[in-house]
Amino acid sequence: MNRIIALTASAALALSPLALATTSYAAPAKAAWTVTAKINETVAIGKETTLKVRGRVTPKAAGQKVVLQQRVGNKKSWKATGTAKVKNNGTYVLKDDPSTPGKRAYRVVKPASNGFAKGVSPTLDVEVYAWQKLAFRAAGPNANLLVGSGALIATDYYGNSLVTDLSGAASSIEYTLGRKCLELRATYALTDSSASGSSGAVVVSTDGAIRASHSLAVGTVVEDSVLDIEDAFRLKIDLSTTATPAAVAAVATPEVLCTR
Numbered sequence: 001m002n003r004i005i006a007l008t009a010s011a012a013l014a015l016s017p018l019a020l021a022t023t024s025y026a027a028p029a030k031a032a033w034t035v036t037a038k039i040n041e042t043v044a045i046g047k048e049t050t051l052k053v054r055g056r057v058t059p060k061a062a063g064q065k066v067v068l069q070q071r072v073g074n075k076k077s078w079k080a081t082g083t084a085k086v087k088n089n090g091t092y093v094l095k096d097d098p099s100t101p102g103k104r105a106y107r108v109v110k111p112a113s114n115g116f117a118k119g120v121s122p123t124l125d126v127e128v129y130a131w132q133k134l135a136f137r138a139a140g141p142n143a144n145l146l147v148g149s150g151a152l153i154a155t156d157y158y159g160n161s162l163v164t165d166l167s168g169a170a171s172s173i174e175y176t177l178g179r180k181c182l183e184l185r186a187t188y189a190l191t192d193s194s195a196s197g198s199s200g201a202v203v204v205s206t207d208g209a210i211r212a213s214h215s216l217a218v219g220t221v222v223e224d225s226v227l228d229i230e231d232a233f234r235l236k237i238d239l240s241t242t243a244t245p246a247a248v249a250a251v252a253t254p255e256v257l258c259t260r
Contacts, residue, residue: 033110033119034058035066039126045257046099046130053094055121057110060090067109068094073102086110101130101259127259129182134254135160140174145239147173151250152192154221158252163191164200168243175235177206177258184229186254188214188222190247198247201240206232216249229256 037055044051053068068082084094094108108121135148144165151161164171188202200216206229214222229235235256241247 030112030115030117032117033061033112035108035110035119035121037106037108037121037124039106039124042124042126044098044126044128046101046128047097049098051096051098051106051126053096053106053108053124055092055108056090057086057092057119058090059116060088061086061110061113062088062090064113065111066092066094067111068096069107069109070096071105072100073104078107098126098128099130101128101132103127103259129257129259131185131255131257133160134175134184134186134256135162137175137256140176140234142173144169144171145173151189151252153187153189153250153252154219155192158187158250160253162237162239162251162254164239164241164247164249167198167241167246167248169241171239171241171249173237175256177229177232177235177256178260179231179233180260181232181235181256181258182228182230183257184227184235184254185224185257187224187250187252188216189220189250189252190216190218190241191250194218194241194247194249195245198242198245200242200247200249202249202251203238205236205238207234216247218247 035057037053040052041049064086065083067080069078070081071078081096082094084092086092104126106124110119112118146163146165148160149163151158151163190200196218202214203210204212212227237251239249241249
């Protein structure tokens with residue numbers, strides 16, 4: 001009987017290392033850095049607005065790096081576009097100068113360090129608008145206009161303009177903006193090729209409502225006019241000129257501030 005008991009005890013001791021080896025062990029999860037973030041603008045103008053992302057890292061990580069990431073349009077991946085050091089009080093400032101129009105999202109990442117796991121801030125959404133040459137956009141109906149032509153006005157050259165072709169004939173052009181634009185800016189005038197005493201007119205309308213109207217004459221220049229076109233779906237420009245004396249009218253270097 002004693003021999004049987006001894007054999008049983010020996011078998012238990014032999015198996016005990018295996019039992020220990022197969023026992024599962026879950027390491028405690030690391031605490032993550034906490035990162036807050038806020039942005040100075042939610043609507044930006046490309047090449048004009050500097051975006052500033054400010055926040056705080058907790059616990060304080062003085063001298064350590066935080067990374068600004070952004071995601072453009074419908075892309076799923078994040079791209080690092082800037083870094084900054086955390087200040088002694090735990091705060092940071094990151095900057096970005098967007099140029100291309102469209103939707104984009106920002107976030108701030110504090111890489112893992114000092115026993116803390118990576119921390120990620122909430123996502124910040126921004127809509128970016130940019131000035132675009134109107135003559136480069138796809139046009140709708142177009143009558144008696146040279147699109148993208150150069151225009152000489154008061155001896156100054158304006159490229160990418162809309163210029164009437166036949167004096168005395170009605171001229172017009174339409175563009176679909178799709179409610180994605182905020183402003184239209186352009187110079188309106190008769191070109192230097194117009195005869196003395198000639199005249200003309202330009203009317204700008206959106207969705208059938210007149211937004212601006214200008215009478216034109218030789219020597220009169222409506223320069224750098226800015227027009228609010230927010231929420232406009234369709235933009236239309238009508239020009240008229242006298243046939244005798246012959247006039248040539250131009251919408252010089254028109255641009256629209258759009259997100260698409």
